[in-house]
């Protein structure tokens with residue numbers, strides 16, 4: 001089932017790229033495996049996935065131990081400062097940096113381990129109460145502040161768009177994140193290399209690709225519905 005789902009997703013990615021004149025190689029797929037057992041992650045791995053996304057530190061580190069070492073792990077969930085030490089040195093990219101205090105903790109731990117950590121700044125473009133992320137207005141300042149810290153590198157922006165019935169409804173939010181990204185690039189901030197836009201999930205990734213996503217994060221579309229009752 002996972003292999004077939006991946007083929008379907010792949011076809012949709014290709015079509016969205018073709019529609020918007022983008023190269024397939026410019027869009028990277030993250031298999032969001034939260035709540036799913038490692039057997040299912042292995043199936044995705046065997047079908048070619050090397051980027052996996054998790055939203056809980058404990059689950060990420062447990063799966064990290066059990067899965068092959070050539071996987072790029074993406075932390076996509078809200079991160080508490082006291083858990084930073086468990087994932088630095090293991091994660092490839094932290095998508096959910098939403099405060100200077102969190103960035104400072106990541107920087108401190110990265111210095112301690114003598115590594116550099118790549119991060120994205122999470123922006124709450126729709127201004128939803130329930131979501132984490134900096135505001136549109138504060139995003140550029142936060143990026144500039146993080147850029148001054150040692151051993152942490154801002155690579156781009158991430159957003160979690162609202163849950164909607166029609167992906168078209170999120171187009172303006174994806175366009176907004178892209179605009180904030182372009183504005184930050186034009187500021188030419190030292191030590192910032194804006195390359196990545198992490199946006200789009202199962203319900204809206206094709207629209208996100210059309211609006212410039214470089215990372216799409218897909219869970220349900222690959223692994224099926226999640227069961228949170230256990």
Ligand SMILES: *Cc1c(COP(=O)(O)O)cnc(C)c1O
Nearest residue numbers: 032055076201202217218219220
């Ligand atoms: C769960 C999750 C996803 C994947 O959601 P689906 O709708 O299942 O594709 C993507 N991004 C984040 C931040 C998530 O928490």
